[in-house]
Amino acid sequence: MSSNPSFTLRAVDDVVFEEKPIPQIRDDEVLVEVKKTGICGSDVHYLAHGRIGDFIVKDPMVLGHESAGVVYKVGSKVKRVKAGDRVAMEPGAGCRTCDYCKRGCYELCPDMVFAATPPYDGTLCRYYRLPADLVYPLPAGVSLEEGAMMEPLSVGVHSVSTLASLRASQTIAVFGCGPVGLVCMAVAKALGASRIVAVDIVPARLEFAKQYAATDVYLPPAPKEGETKLQFSERNAAAMKAALGIDGLDVVVDASGAEVSIQTGILMAKAGGTYVQVGMGAPQATLPIMALLTKQLTIKGSFRYGPGDYALAIALVGDGKIDVKPLITHRFSFEEAVKAFTATRAGKSEDGKGVIKAIISGPGVAISEN
Numbered sequence: 001m002s003s004n005p006s007f008t009l010r011a012v013d014d015v016v017f018e019e020k021p022i023p024q025i026r027d028d029e030v031l032v033e034v035k036k037t038g039i040c041g042s043d044v045h046y047l048a049h050g051r052i053g054d055f056i057v058k059d060p061m062v063l064g065h066e067s068a069g070v071v072y073k074v075g076s077k078v079k080r081v082k083a084g085d086r087v088a089m090e091p092g093a094g095c096r097t098c099d100y101c102k103r104g105c106y107e108l109c110p111d112m113v114f115a116a117t118p119p120y121d122g123t124l125c126r127y128y129r130l131p132a133d134l135v136y137p138l139p140a141g142v143s144l145e146e147g148a149m150m151e152p153l154s155v156g157v158h159s160v161s162t163l164a165s166l167r168a169s170q171t172i173a174v175f176g177c178g179p180v181g182l183v184c185m186a187v188a189k190a191l192g193a194s195r196i197v198a199v200d201i202v203p204a205r206l207e208f209a210k211q212y213a214a215t216d217v218y219l220p221p222a223p224k225e226g227e228t229k230l231q232f233s234e235r236n237a238a239a240m241k242a243a244l245g246i247d248g249l250d251v252v253v254d255a256s257g258a259e260v261s262i263q264t265g266i267l268m269a270k271a272g273g274t275y276v277q278v279g280m281g282a283p284q285a286t287l288p289i290m291a292l293l294t295k296q297l298t299i300k301g302s303f304r305y306g307p308g309d310y311a312l313a314i315a316l317v318g319d320g321k322i323d324v325k326p327l328i329t330h331r332f333s334f335e336e337a338v339k340a341f342t343a344t345r346a347g348k349s350e351d352g353k354g355v356i357k358a359i360i361s362g363p364g365v366a367i368s369e370n
């Protein structure tokens with residue numbers, strides 16, 4: 001097809017469908033016809049606030065970065081894939097020459113070209129161009145929708161497998177049962193964790209986590225009048241240990257970004273354990289430094305994903321160790337993109353159904369095409 005309809009953010013709460021030129025590919029690039037795109041909290045954040053931290057939307061930007069599609073055209077040097085292949089699309093291209101790229105942590109590349117992170121256009125369009133090594137053929141039996149889910153799943157793989165190095169029989173707590181928390185639990189289950197504790201303040205979310213991947217759930221008590229956040233977190237951690245009959249956990253992942261979760265999480269980690277921060281929320285937090293120090297904890301920040309993460313995510317789904325389908329709660333046509341964003345932003349659709357992940361089909365792609 002000779003047109004490239006795109007869903008563009010022009011300013012806060014101002015989106016438009018527009019026609020963009022079809023990208024020209026270089027020798028080592030591929031052009032993918034985008035079929036399915038998941039809506040992420042970050043897309044919604046740009047729509048609602050026009051920025052995330054230092055990333056500020058100054059010029060119109062196509063939204064979307066969690067995508068899968070079918071290879072439409074390949075550059076002359078590309079051997080990895082061919083036209084017609086169904087692929088998951090890793091949406092961030094490092095520069096390949098900086099220190100970080102060269103030492104194998106391209107997620108830290110200062111010149112990363114990342115879809116729908118200003119100033120770069122995202123994937124809610126018909127044709128998206130990317131380096132050939134960033135498209136991953138989907139195993140037979142893995143749908144394009146599941147292919148789009150490889151992006152959030154890779155965030156879970158990066159946090160739980162790559163950074164926390166969770167091993168079989170270890171224990172983990174995940175604070176926050178949104179999409180990122182849930183994929184972290186799914187990865188922990190696939191890696192053979194003996195106990196996976198889901199923590200959230202919304203009982204319905206805990207229920208979902210329990211039937212999806214968690215072995216235990218924990219609902220924190222309400223804060224008391226006059227109690228500081230750290231006092232609450234100490235009380236909360238003590239209650240959580242008592243409720244679970246444990247002294248701590250090998251790995252703690254915070255996927256909530258809430259200050260009290262961060263504090264409680266550090267208090268819940270076992271001596272010698274690992275704490276990973278993947279949730280974006282409170283820009284600053286007071287940390288229980290004594291606990292961190294005397295327990296000799298390893299604390300890691302987790303940003304996107306790096307070498308091997310996409311491949312492992314696809315392998316885990318392809319081998320049936322992770323099922324991402326239950327996380328897809330809503331499906332929209334390209335024309336209904338605004339509706340998809342409204343529902344994701346509200347956390348529920350008009351009919352009251354809670355949104356975990358909403359998927360938007362590409363331009364002219366039927367919702368049933370998969």
Ligand SMILES: [Zn+2]
Pocket residue numbers: 040041042065066151152
């Ligand atoms: Zn995302």
Ligand SMILES: [Zn+2]
Pocket residue numbers: 094095096097098099100101102106109110111112
């Ligand atoms: Zn680089």
